[in-house]
Every structure is written in structure tokens, then in C-alpha cells.
Amino acid sequence: ADWDRxxxxxxxxxxxxxxxxxAHMRARGFGRIVNLGSYAGHRVSAATGPHYAVAKAGIEQLTRIFALDLAPAGVTVNCVAPSAIDGPAAAALPPDRLAAVRARIPVGRLGRGEEVAALIVHLASDxxxxxxxxxxxxxxxxGLA
Incomplete structure (x- = not known):
């Protein structure tokens, strides 16, 4: 049931x-679609279950498929794939586990929601x-490490 959900x-x-x-964007001759993927969609991560990883990998493929289909109509389709972002999910981790996640990130910190939003805004822009x-x-x- 969890897998299906x-x-x-x-x-x-x-x-x-x-x-x-x-379909609406194609009819208008312009549009921007930005899908939300995840690090888990293309890198093995013990932090997520296989159902989540498979779903996010599928989103990456859907992004490419729709990009090819909609490009001639002036519609772009991209995907943002965040890794560890400071928010409710990170806050729910035990402190030692959160420290271990942070230690695997070369910039030494979790991402911020504002950084995700800024990339999405850019991809939605002209x-x-x-x-x-x-x-x-x-x-x-x-992903470089």
C-alpha cells in the first residue's frame, strides 16, 4: 500500500x-514546467525507501520525455533534484545522523528552501x-564526492 501511494x-x-x-502550454505556444525530483532518484540513498527512489527516478525520465515532446511548442521541461534540505525531514533526524549527512556534503551544510525556490524561479523565467x-x-x- 505504501509503495502504491x-x-x-x-x-x-x-x-x-x-x-x-x-497541453495548455502547447496550445499557447509557450510554457515552463519544473518538476521536483530528488538526489534519491539517481543516487542510492539509505535515507529514503526504494519506492521513493523509483518514483523520483521516474520523474527524471518523464522530464526528458515531456521536454522532447513539448520543445517544438515553445515549452521547456526541467527537473530540480535537491539533496539534503534544511526543513521538517532534516529536523526529524537524530542529531548524530544529521551530522553524518552534513559531513557528506562538500559545502558543509544543508541546502535552504530559498535556494531550491531560486533555481525553480530561474528555470521558469525567460x-x-x-x-x-x-x-x-x-x-x-x-554528488561529486
């Missing part, structure tokens, strides 16, 4: 959003009109 919310939700919004089909890691260098 996580895939329905994350993967099917993304599919439906891209289909519905994409300045990002040539960027499509990309999965952009927002991970403080974690």
Missing part, C-alpha cells in the same frame, strides 16, 4: 501535471528558454 503521489502526480499543463530536459542537482557538491 508513494508512486501515485510522486510519479503519477508528475505525469498528470505534465500532461494537463503541457532567461532559461534554452534549457530543457535537464535534471539539475542541488546538492552542495554531494
Amino acid at each position: 508513494v508512486l501515485a503521489v510522486n510519479l503519477r502526480g508528475c505525469l498528470n501535471g505534465c500532461r494537463l499543463a503541457g 532567461a532559461a528558454g534554452y534549457t530543457t530536459g535537464q535534471v539539475i542537482d542541488l546538492d552542495g557538491g554531494r
Whole structure:
């Protein structure tokens, strides 16, 4: 049941959003779709379950598929894939586990919600009109280590 719920919310939700919004944007001849992925979608992470990782990996593929389909209509589709972000999930971790996560991030800290928002705003702007089909890691260098 948990597997089905996580895939329905994350993967099917993304599919439906891209289909519905994409159809309207195609008809207008312009649009920006920014999906929310995760570090867990392309790197093994003990912090998430396999259902979450599979759903987020699927979002990355949907991003690429819709980007190819919608690009000729002036619609870009990208994905932001955050790693450890300071918020409720991080706050729920035991202090030693949070310290271990922080130690694996080269910049030495968790990301901030404002940083995620700023990247999304950029990808939704006219300045990002040539960027499509990309999965952009927002991970403080974690994927490099």
C-alpha cells in the first residue's frame, strides 16, 4: 500500500501535471514546467525507501520525455533534484545522523528552501528558454564526492 501511494503521489502526480499543463502550454505556444525530483532518484540513498527512489527516478525520465515532446511548442521541461534540505525531514533526524549527512556534503551544510525556490524561479523565467530536459542537482557538491 505504501509503495502504491508513494508512486501515485510522486510519479503519477508528475505525469498528470505534465500532461494537463503541457497541453495548455502547447496550445499557447509557450510554457515552463519544473518538476521536483530528488538526489534519491539517481543516487542510492539509505535515507529514503526504494519506492521513493523509483518514483523520483521516474520523474527524471518523464522530464526528458515531456521536454522532447513539448520543445517544438515553445515549452521547456526541467527537473530540480535537491539533496539534503534544511526543513521538517532534516529536523526529524537524530542529531548524530544529521551530522553524518552534513559531513557528506562538500559545502558543509544543508541546502535552504530559498535556494531550491531560486533555481525553480530561474528555470521558469525567460532567461532559461534554452534549457530543457535537464535534471539539475542541488546538492552542495554531494554528488561529486
